[in-house]
Amino acid sequence: MAYDEVLSRFDPVLGLEVHVELNTNTKMFCGCRNEFGGEPNTQVCPTCLGLPGSLPVLNAVAVESAMRIGLALNCEIAEWCRFARKNYFYPDMPKNFQTSQYDEPIAFDGYLDLELDDGEIVRVGIERAHMEEDTGKSLHVGGATGRIHGAEHSLLDYNRAGVPLIEIVTKTIEGTGARAPEVARAYVTALRDLLRALGVSDVRMDQGSLRCDANVSLKPLGRKEFGTRTETKNVNSLRSVERAVRYEMTRQGAVLAGGGEIVQETRHFQEADGSTSAGRRKETSEDYRYFPEPDLVPIAPSREWVEKLRGTLPEMPWERRKRIQADWSLSDAEFRDLVNAGAVELVASTVDAGASSAEARSWWVSYLTQQANNREVELAELPITPAQVARVISLVAEGKLTNKLARSVVDGVLAGEGEPDEVVDKRGLAVVSDDGALTAAVDEALAANPDIAEKIRGGKVAAAGKIVGDVMKATKGQADAKRVRELVIERCTV
């Protein structure tokens, strides 16, 4: 069904659940390292393996991170809350229950304001943010789908078991109409930027440290009751969030328009074609038999602690953007371009490293954006740091590089040839600033073009252009053209 047609008949309703892995040094309930990518089952102990007799001890830093996230999302912080056990069997869950929060989350009832591409602000309500532990990872070998069904055997890695997670759940998002997919992407983007500013997570969707589940349903225009929803799991990039919501809207629209019913189920997002496919059915909603975790004591954060944490909140990304826009004297449109290019923080860091905002902006939104597009990566994923860009800018300002040479230096950095100064040396890219060598080249060019030399001597300075061009050619562009012109005139007036 065409997207417009869906919207002519239905209102989309969204609910987004985001899981964030915290970047604490250790796991949620034990002293094991919390690090991505270790050899399987090397970051484990009796507690995170759920061995008989083991007990959890709560990571205080994780609680602080949870409260800071809650505060940054304008939530209330619970005066008293507990963990609960969520009981279900799965091989990658060592205890066959997940220690999580249930009806007593640490943070609840907040909101996040998002800016869409055209500058419109949308407020998304936050239902709750609660703490829980991550599960291990299963690798299903030998099946067609990589899922447990049809696999020959499965491998289990418990390094991730017990990694601290915060689950952030939105209130239902209604009334966004055609912009629902964009709102979903903008929400996850804003949340990612916020979490990055807080410094509580690596927020790498590709590594699973930020994971989004998108609940989507449609209700016929003018109706009050929500339709049956589906939950699309583990959508692993910002772009995928938008695609998944859009796909579900059109899929559900087609089903409903054809007189069918939406099945309440989990769906899997297919990165390759942007579709979703049916997963576990949820019609008999699973009974997790929650009850308060008896191995942990309740958490009762004092109001002093909460206020102290509120004081540690960094400048929020949207506040920072406002300030930066003013500092750099940009129009709303110019700034939005910068935002949409994903360049704000990169430019800001480049400025922090000593560059002017105009130069930094120019590099990131033009040449580097082109390079990112060529490589089909996000700007931030280019293998060049703001500090390196700032260094290139300063080499140009010092007259050691021309703009053309500077681009070559950047190419070298992107190609992994090292720091800008190393690339200059390795590629022999320094501006020829030795006046002796330049003078010789100028004399040579003048001797080869006696007519022009005569004209210059006669006062026709404009004729110097040809000589400058020849010198630049002779020095393979590594001379400073301005200096060459000065020398040409000097040699013709002696």
Next chain:
Amino acid sequence: MTDLTRLTAAELAEKIRTKETSAVEVTQSHLDRINQVDSAVHAFLHIDTEGALGAARAVDDGIASGQPPASPLAGVPLALKDVLTTKGVPTTCGSKMLEGWVPPYDATVTARLRAAGVVILGKTNMDEFAMGSSTENSAYGPSRNPWDTDRIPGGSGGGSSTALAAFEAPLAIGTDTGGSIRQPGAVTGTVGVKPTYGGVSRYGLVAFSSSLDQAGPCARTVLDAALLHEVIGGHDPLDSTSIDAPVPPVVAAAREGASGDLTGVKIGVVTEFSGDGYQPGVLRSFEAAVETLRGMGAAIVEVSCPNFTYALPAYYLINPSECSSNLARFDAMRYGLRVDDDGTRSAEEVMAATREAGFGAEVKRRIMLGTYALSAGYYDAFYGQAQKVRTLITRDFDAAFGKVDVLVSPTTPTTAFKIGERVDDPMAMYLADLCTIPANLSGTPALSVPSGLSDEDGLPVGLQVMAPALQDQRMYRVAAAFEASQDGLVIDRVGELEVA
């Protein structure tokens, strides 16, 4: 020559310290005793001869080199309930599910025993995962009461009480979720203590019902129990429910009580714990004990704790609920038993088959009860309601301790029953814990001290003394006074075992 196995832990420690004997000699004499009689009583599931002798040798070496003893119990042998993990030594919890499992880590209690120079002889038998009152639920066969080997030695810690009563060890560790230390103590004529919840670390105690489980000392005298209590007690950062406070001064209280003077002590008799279902001989022994306490200067008052009547039903909702969750981890994936994994079955099928094969009937009964009680739609009526009863019971205790220093009752309604007598009647089995359960629900400390023999069957009877939270020393004082008033230890009247 003195039979070392007949001495108390305090006496043994003193003789080792003064080199009158050695830890190795003491350990060897207990290992010999185990070899000689354990076939008749089956107290042990695993005997760690090498580990025990090695630990004893280390104590002797320390003494020889003039080092001060690691603790007042250095060199004394102990029998450890098989529900506490021991690095490198099998831990089965009395279940087929964990047959052959060798933990990679020590429980905090185990670690503290080792650090104190206490010699761990081996692991004692128990009802599977501590569910039961007789050890008949052990997957490895029941232990037998040294007073009458046709009778049960109590449970779940029947292996530990048997080891004490059969003079296989002077000290033992038990765990008490609803009475599993006190009831075995009562029916074997030994001392069993459930400390204040949080007073002894649960780290490495294989969880049955987390909010009720508490490890504690078992011995043949009150002083020995107190000495052991101070070795294993105290705050442990690895257990979030562990209390960050000093261990109550229980040894000093036991010594003070031994003077036999209870002047100024107010003792409450719980009126709810008598009447129907109580063996007359048990009640007569209890009444005589109360008179003895009065004779030592204690003021005796009757105290009503009306909500104690609901303790048993509340317990049998909370305990199975927590149990159903705690025992979910036994799924064949990471350790322990795995059956039917022939390459054609799914993980889920292997899990189900393993749990079917590995758990005994009582464990399955509790898992099913708990799963039901926690289910959506039943939670409020069962688990939620039971938690409210728990609060009411705690209030009953608070009110009682506003009037008296300690409460007393029979430890268990009957003396040791016959093996097989109650196996088909879970309700009858559950009634064995009628008097002990309230202290678990409120987290308050309680102990059982022998109060003599029942006049109708000649079997031991236990006197339960209960104290307010963190006031464990009060019950030690009263129990030590009572013990001192008796004509020798009850356990010294046990007959010699007949070994086939």
